[in-house]
Amino acid sequence: MKNITKSKLIGIVITSSLFSGCGGGTGDGGNAFQLFSPLPNNIATPINNPSTTEKNTLGQLLFWDPILSGNQDVACATCHHPAKGYADALILSQGVGGMGLGEDRIGGSLAKRNAPTILNTAFNGIHNQGPHVPEQAPMFWDNRIRSLEHQAKLPILSQEEMRGEDIAEDQIMAIVIERLEAIPEYKQLFLNAFGTSVITETLIFKAIASFERSLIANNSRFDQFLKGDSNALTAIEQEGLEEFVEVGCAECHSGPMLSDYQLHVIGTPDLTLPNGTLLTDMGAGQLDFRTPTLRNLNLTGPYMHNGIFETLEEVVQFYQQASQGENIHPSLSLQDLAPQIQQLDMGDGDGDGDGDGDGDGDGDGEGGNNAIVSFLKSLQDDQFDKTIPESVPSGLQPGGNI
Ligand code: HEC
Numbered sequence: 001m002k003n004i005t006k007s008k009l010i011g012i013v014i015t016s017s018l019f020s021g022c023g024g025g026t027g028d029g030g031n032a033f034q035l036f037s038p039l040p041n042n043i044a045t046p047i048n049n050p051s052t053t054e055k056n057t058l059g060q061l062l063f064w065d066p067i068l069s070g071n072q073d074v075a076c077a078t079c080h081h082p083a084k085g086y087a088d089a090l091i092l093s094q095g096v097g098g099m100g101l102g103e104d105r106i107g108g109s110l111a112k113r114n115a116p117t118i119l120n121t122a123f124n125g126i127h128n129q130g131p132h133v134p135e136q137a138p139m140f141w142d143n144r145i146r147s148l149e150h151q152a153k154l155p156i157l158s159q160e161e162m163r164g165e166d167i168a169e170d171q172i173m174a175i176v177i178e179r180l181e182a183i184p185e186y187k188q189l190f191l192n193a194f195g196t197s198v199i200t201e202t203l204i205f206k207a208i209a210s211f212e213r214s215l216i217a218n219n220s221r222f223d224q225f226l227k228g229d230s231n232a233l234t235a236i237e238q239e240g241l242e243e244f245v246e247v248g249c250a251e252c253h254s255g256p257m258l259s260d261y262q263l264h265v266i267g268t269p270d271l272t273l274p275n276g277t278l279l280t281d282m283g284a285g286q287l288d289f290r291t292p293t294l295r296n297l298n299l300t301g302p303y304m305h306n307g308i309f310e311t312l313e314e315v316v317q318f319y320q321q322a323s324q325g326e327n328i329h330p331s332l333s334l335q336d337l338a339p340q341i342q343q344l345d346m347g348d349g350d351g352d353g354d355g356d357g358d359g360d361g362d363g364d365g366e367g368g369n370n371a372i373v374s375f376l377k378s379l380q381d382d383q384f385d386k387t388i389p390e391s392v393p394s395g396l397q398p399g400g401n402i
Pocket residue numbers: 063068074075076077078079080093094095096111112113114115116117118121124138139140141142148151152153155156160161162208
């Protein structure tokens with residue numbers, strides 16, 4: 001990357017968008033440089049779970065209905081709320097027993113991690129080329145499960161998030177199904193969606209996943225730029241894009257979601273909770289995390305698996321320091337970090353020079369970082385479905401105690 005000049009880079013970025021339109025052609029030199037492509041207009045759905053309006057209607061109500069939680073106080077939407085970009089704006093999520101929405105939420109059992117957004121999870125696992133297989137879509141910060149259908153069960157089983165203390169893990173689904181079966185409106189909705197009013201786990205999760213796939217935001221100004229509107233990004237945002245590529249962010253944050261969906265050790269420090277407890281996700285042996293999407297970041301802070309950084313400026317500063325081995329997790333040293341982090345070329349005013357003599361001096365210091373942040377903020381599409389149902393079939397409060 002280092003010996004490619006800026007003007008060539010922007011050419012490559014733009015050219016790559018042209019290549020992306022040509023249906024996965026292989027073997028031409030342009031593909032080697034393809035870094036990004038716009039999100040597609042259409043989502044891919046699993047062969048055994050095509051999306052339908054009826055499923056989405058049912059899935060939306062299930063997503064909002066706290067009936068799925070042990071104490072009927074937490075819904076999926078409690079932590080994945082449209083007013084918070086389908087995340088929750090908290091450092092760590094608060095589930096069972098909590099009250100309030102987002103930053104105002106108090107008293108809930110702490111989840112181990114920061115809630116990612118549900119927006120665009122329909123596209124998890126997508127790359128510039130090749131098929132997108134929703135059955136294999138990686139989920140969670142550690143990619144520990146595949147597909148929205150399989151993911152949806154885990155928050156219900158989780159004691160902190162939804163289940164609570166009173167119901168055993170192997171009982172909760174039977175109890176949830178019994179509750180749903182007792183509500184005629186749900187039986188009718190399952191009949192409409194699946195042709196049967198016999199409610200099963202599989203059908204619950206198919207409906208929720210189908211609804212989640214409807215929550216997309218695929219028309220950011222960056223998408224418009226990649227589709228050929230060169231005015232869609234401001235000058236500073238375009239400069240930020242160049243910096244982003246040039247310093248090496250796109251070594252991991254590439255593709256339509258600006259994620260390679262791989263796990264990497266980047267050295268994020270542990271989080272100290274306000275009460276002084278050190279949150280030791282990494283201490284527990286989890287060192288590598290999935291490259292998250294960089295779309296809609298304006299709505300989804302705080303950042304990282306443990307919500308340790310409040311602003312994008314802090315995140316970019318972290319990378320600048322991490323690439324020098326500074327301020328990283330204390331049990332790691334520079335050599336433990338992913339090679340792409342060690343190779344980040346962000347300068348540090350230390351003048352060690354890369355010897356290529358191009359002398360353009362970019363990438364160093366505040367200016368470059370600010371431009372990167374401006375670029376990150378352009379990856380935003382606010383035109384997503386923010387519907388909050390007025391009521392849910394259980395008669396409980398939509399979204400739980402929020
Ligand atoms: C108490 C808050 C909370 C509730 C309630 C909750 N989630 Fe989450 N959700 C999280 C957290 C925290 C994570 C990240 C966990 C991890 O990576 O280990 C997450 C991750 C996810 C992901 C993965 C996204 C990705 O890109 O990897 C999906 C999808 C999701 N939740 C859907 C749901 C659904 C569906 C429900 C309801 C059945 C639900 N969540 C209920 C907090 C919550």
